[in-house]
Amino acid sequence: MPNDLAPGSSGQAGVAQRGALHGVRVVDLTQFEAGTSLTQTLAWLGAEVIKVEEPTKGEQGRGASTDKKGVDSHYFMLLNANKRSVTANLKTEKGRALLRGLIEKADVFAENFAPGVIERLGFGYDVVREINPRIIYAQVKGFGQDGPYKSFLAFDMIAQATGGAMSITGEPDGRPIKPGLTIGDTGTGLHGAIGVLAALYQRQFTGEGQRIQLAMQECVINYGRISYAAQALWGKAAPRMGNQSIMGTNSPSETYKCKGDGPNDYCYIYTSRANPQHWERLLKIMGREDLIGDARFDSPQERFKNRHLVDEMIAQWTIHHDKMEVMQRLGEQGIPAGAIMDTMELSNDPELNRREIFVTVKHPVRGDFKMPGWPVKMSNSQVPITAAPLLGADTDEVYGKLLGLSKDELAALHEEKII
């Protein structure tokens, strides 16, 4: 299924240079993050993702937390790279006809409007399936759509609250804390991508599309899976553990203050219960060979019992060393250790840039913008990352080439403010 419109395919020869989803076309009605991260993932795997947007302001994320009125936000750019943008006023019959035309030629349809909105727009699953029975129709909502909260609105924080994430994050004696990662949003989008990919594979054998439904609350629960082992072990709800491991039976398993007075001058140090050598190696590096064999620390159980002594001893050593030095010295000796890295340190890291975990895209208005890339490295699927499209950047080309509209027809639709 060759596809002249796919970004990343032009000018490249040979299958190995293509993305895995080369030839897959996605009609993208998503906004903000939970939906856009789903279609962003598909775009980074090589699918042609066509955002269909309201013609005057476009998708709401364009204006969300922007520093320059009328200029697409960084937030939007992070979630809509490698996509195309067309406009269609779906409140008009002509606008809806354009969307129907796209659906006829698409493999995937994705939306994350508030509950009930897509049906009111006239593009519920039953309608879309009738237009194209091969389509995979993916929907992200806050809560299960046959339950008591089906009509409730959700944002990332609501999903993290109701999905258990906040109950298990924070200091043991503190209030519930929201993880800074957007597990309710991007975490759900990635689950959606899994569903769509599985359905694309299945369609090769069945010839039929299907419906994929995701609830943000429920996807957050999946990331908290291990807490249910802690609950089973202790017979009560999993508590907040500060920085201890979830099962709470390990020492050391902590962040230790390092040299410096920055908010992130800490290093996490962990020794596995399964590998007693970790502890001995750590003692040697700290110059505490005298404690090798000491009964207070000589088994995971004893170390855990005496964890306050363990923590104190390690902290007295780390405070004299830079966090990166601590990580380096422990890591090269085979002890699990990780400096607390902040977003600036990460985005400036030369290795992460070389590996394209951070990439710089050229945006037509903002110019160069550095953003996180796609971390799944596939030997036969490479898709260069390109900047998010301006509103309607691909309207004429997509409607012209894909739907066969003439220049005159396009001009009339512009005139009527339908596109």
Added chain:
Amino acid sequence: MPNDLAPGSSGQAGVAQRGALHGVRVVDLTQFEAGTSLTQTLAWLGAEVIKVEEPTKGEQGRGASTDKKGVDSHYFMLLNANKRSVTANLKTEKGRALLRGLIEKADVFAENFAPGVIERLGFGYDVVREINPRIIYAQVKGFGQDGPYKSFLAFDMIAQATGGAMSITGEPDGRPIKPGLTIGDTGTGLHGAIGVLAALYQRQFTGEGQRIQLAMQECVINYGRISYAAQALWGKAAPRMGNQSIMGTNSPSETYKCKGDGPNDYCYIYTSRANPQHWERLLKIMGREDLIGDARFDSPQERFKNRHLVDEMIAQWTIHHDKMEVMQRLGEQGIPAGAIMDTMELSNDPELNRREIFVTVKHPVRGDFKMPGWPVKMSNSQVPITAAPLLGADTDEVYGKLLGLSKDELAALHEEKII
């Protein structure tokens, strides 16, 4: 590609009852969580996942944090449902021959040993590809395998430290906090599943397998994507925001203490900047209609400027109401609100049980065990969840049916302790 061995396929008729990955066979060399969550995902989509384990103790996760010595841990059960288990001593030539036999008949190979181990075992990518060029070979490590930390060990917390998660989680004036969700582990496993699924799709057109490589640090960065918008906006590393939204420009966007003295008697309340009605509706519910139109609160900017007043006012109301009542009253009026739910409340929730977000499996030793299920609901792919296998439960059947070993041959291998 019919497949008599796939769990979930026996006794079911028709494609609609099958999993999306029916017929896909996975050779699973993973352990603990980052790898097992990858293959768990594939199993829940209907693949036949065959764990290949060391014959005496099996995969290390079986004994990790178990409360009963010799009985598989809850942790293991959570990550290995719907899989099969065979044993093979890979330190013997006969054991390696068995694994080679499985690889010949497999679609996917997955491993997450410490760096260098799989190559030393003799099953690096080059070897496995030669045995089966169609195989998709997925590897999870802590860090990029061509960078300075390539040999460093990683566990979930190390990935969360070095991937930026901890730097953006916690109180603004507190230390970095580890999210309780295992984003370094399961978060990476889900990225791996995306890579494998995309490669399976691509293979339909190319006929060739490929290599998928994941670094836990890098996958954590992807979940922290939005922080890079905050960094771009402010020109400095994204800070810890307590429970505020990441962009930190919204009010209310907080957890509010509710009635009761449990550690999770809080409700998150959020009003979108994009929808001014949220705030007005909230004032009405709190009986503060008098403040509608008050200049101090009449725009997102003003509310944010006066956020301490906003927080105080809301907290004075919520403290008199149960968290579930607060969520219910706000949610049904279209205001985003989420009670902080703990793991016990979630696993006891009748709706989440009915929707099979929690399922009870029957384990041959532990009996009934309730665990989180798979949250991606697909209309044409249903896979009932079954308990994790005992060590070697499927050894004879798999080697017999798939590799054609006779009863005598199997008996000899048992005798020699190779299986």
